[in-house]
Amino acid sequence: MDLTGSHILNADTNRIWAMLMDTDTLARIVPGITRLEKTAENEYKAVAEIKMGPVSGSFSGGLTLQDIREGEGYTLHVKQSSKIGNADATIRIDLKPTDEGHTELVFDGGAKLSGLLARTGNRVMSGVAHTLTKQFFNNFEQEIETV
Amino acid sequence: MSNKYIGQSVRRTEDKRYITGKGRYTDDIKLVGMTHASFVRSPYAHARVISIDLSAAQNMPGVVAIFTGDDIKATGIVGVPTGWQVNFKNGDTMKEPPHPLLIATGSTSKHIGDPVAVVIAETYAAAVDASEAVEVEWEELDAVTDPFKAAQEGAALVHADAPGNLAFDWELGNPLSEVDEAIAQSAHVTSLEFVNQRMIPNAIEPRAYIGHYEEHIDKYTLYTSTQNPHLIRLLMCAFVLGLPEHKVRVLGPDVGGGFGSKIFHYTEEALVTWASKQINRPIKWTETRSEAFMLDAHGRDHVTKAEMGFDADGNVQALRIKTYANLGAYLSTFAPAVPTYLHGTLLQGLYTTPKIHIDLCGMFTHTVAVDAYRGAGRPEATYLLERLMDLAALEMGKDPVQLRKQNFIPAFNGVSEPGYQTQVALQYDSGNYQGVLDRGVEMLGYENFRQMQREAAQNGKLLGVGFSTYVEACGIAPSAVVGALGARAGLYESAQVRVQPTGKVSVYSGSHSHGQGHETTFAQVVADKLGIPMEDVDIIHGDSDAVAFGMGTYGSRSLAVGGSAIVKSIEKVLEKGAKIAAHKLECAEGDLEYAEGKWTVKGTDQSVSFGDVALTAYVPHVYPQGLEPGLDFSSFYDPANFTYPFGCHIAVVEVDTETGKVTLKRFIAVDDVGNVVNPMIVDGQIHGGLAQGIGQALLEGAIYDENGQLINGSYMDYAMPRADDLPMFELDRQETPCPHNPLGVKGAGEAGCIGSTPAVVNAVIDALWSGGHPVKDIRMPLTPERVWRAMQS
Amino acid sequence: MAKITVKVNGKVYSHEVEPRLLLAHYLREVLSLTGTHIGCDTSSCGSCTIHLDGQSVKSCSMLAVQADGCEITTIEGLAPSGSELHPLQEGFKECHGLQCGFCTTGMIMSAADFLQSNPDPSEEQIRHALEGNFCRCTGYHNIVKSVQWAAQKMKEDKAVTA
């Protein structure tokens, strides 16, 4: 399953970058995340609850930041398992400054699904991914407003 | 003897229990103390089991026991076998890696759903809860799912000891050099590269098993949704669990459809049987539909290149085939036979093709096993031949009906005219191929069709007609022949006819009915042969303790083989009955004739009834000297040959040029399945087969993604034909008797599924050509998107 | 556990059930009415169709607790009192509308509900009405005929009693 898209956020690159590197912020903006613990440098343990039509379950697993390019982006590797199947996603995130102190966040990657998630979820997964992405950016924007 | 029942559409006697909800399928059965099983399955197509942690699951409420692959391994149980051996071209034995009941730690799963552990609990819900609490650590590995890709350098390996993922390579027919030569000499060669996609059988009853070990009598009972209880007992006892057969009873109660998928011996059958002894309680397992999609053996899945050479007049000169057949991860019960002896041997079709060669690779992939699915090999052969025929006609500008006729094997009855010896090992029994085609063409009203087609095209509508004429091989088959071809069992059938003292008759058949209506058709045969009312006949099947032996029901064999065994036993009954009757009537046996349920002294009105003779046999006061009492005979019938039904299927479709949507307007089927005992039931068999064949052409097909995940494993994702996807079918019949069995029957279970698929695809191709889109192939299923894309190219 | 009271085929039952128990399982496991079959886990096949307060419902798509206080008819209770078979049951036998019988009970229950509101259906309407019920054996041809046969029979019966 492909995961690609972009969004313009109302803050400058430095601020976005700081938020993306902060565990607490990430835990707040990534949809479904109920716990995010740092286990090592750039490595986290994540627990997520996702409920969306046939895709509902609690996921747990690891989250790693790789290929960190200070202020420019990183590659996010998420490995989550659940009773309804496992997801293994690699997403490259790039930050591009645009005019007036805005930042374009571009992401590009894909996820490998298995188990029930792959079998009955595929039909709706792209819709689910779409919704989750939207939630992510909504949360992000809110976070920018409030902090 | 005049027939009262044979040939009549007698309403089915078994229906009453089904329509009132009193059918008794395996999942309906409850035993005292019964537990329930749920499996822990691999979420990956290919992954190593690093560790299994049962600690959380073990303490969950209601859990009775948990067994893992390591437990099974410790017992020395290796796994379930295959029933057919095919050798490599060089004579080496095929690769036959073990198919374990559960995967042990350190080993790898080989398709999604491969089980690692089984949880047994007081209730099904408790078993499912606990199975979800079993923690398995996996190391995911690369997978391959496509048979052609599996053969390429660098493809992920399914079994370490099967290099190149090759289970076997195989060839059949004339020497390749001769075929190459004939193709090279041909004036026209039609070639086609295509995929015969993977089908999921989808019997509506999911598989269900109950294993029950009773310590006090040291006996196992297995209730199973199977097509062949005795074969399951044989395989499980002799090859899997090493149990003494007389201590194992296998029951196949009402079974909700099979279509091949319930022939095979599955790991879960052996597992519940084995585990039942470990916990000393009955264990039930019923699969979910999700499991059925993942685990019931799939069908078809060939990647093929086919070439057919013609001379300048359109006479077929040669056929050359290269096929990669997907066998899945493990060799299922009949798997090696399907692409070889049930496919390669049918490539003569109904044509006089003088030179034929097939070269085939049986491939392992990280997918569930592929085995016989309705038609098993013969639909693949027919698809190939009939697609080539219609396409060749389009390419050469010839009429597809005419092209077939000029290449047909001339009619032969197999009695005064010999059978037809093919280039690919088989000898056809009897046939009249032009007869069915002529009748089909007549029903279609072909003379007006092309005109209509042109007019439609002018009005922006694409109409198409597709033809398909097939011959298939049923009633599998002479044991000596199949044995020589690698079958590890005989393929006869047994039947016992037990005449009760009052003249009522109990018939024990080794065939198994799961929708075919044996309880009715067999009783029709028995009642007519004995001249007694059908109500006096009871058919018993599906119980290995009651029935002497049996090879079960598949390959359209029940009436041809099982029915013939019954007839043999009836002959024995009548022979002995005549001795008793002669004694009673004080005449010689030769003076008697048997009709309408009584023996009559020829030319007199002196007679004795069947019931009288039966009573005398059991109360032998006045009785022939030296004759044993009783009237009860068993027979085994081993057929002399396969039977060869044939027919003509014609599809008319309309293709929407805007959307690519195909509407099936008409479907005509003229089948010749030999003599017919119950026309209503035969028509029903054809209808069902047609729906499955049409389903393959237009709707169905399993989709694995590149990681080996089955991504359309539910009814929401896999398109099975629904009531509004199909038209009313137009059927007719021709009857060319089978010359080598006593009933003259050939078999009707698969015919519909064999002829229909290419007819539909040919019709769509024909429609596209008529609209100026000369495409050779569209990959099945012919979804609107694919058809639309084909029109754009 | 939750307590439910239901009337099934004219008889009243009260049971303590687990809140997650599906109605289909309640009928099969608790009441032993095994004529209601289960063919899937996505509410797609229709094998489990019953009548709930007179309307056809897939009994795998609801919980037993949701049926509390309802009146249920299953295939075992479909035949009108005094006759052995419902016209649809007769029709399926007469027209060979079943082979393995597994889809049949759900098919008949769906068709029964449909004929109540469509006593004189066309072939197309019948096919459309049964679209939620899978049959893998019959190709639907004889199922359509069975429903037509029953519709005709019900009309005749009505004419007689009218």
Ligand code: FES
């Ligand atoms: S079991 Fe209810 S719809 Fe399939």
Ligand code: FES
């Ligand atoms: S009769 Fe077998 S599924 Fe319908």
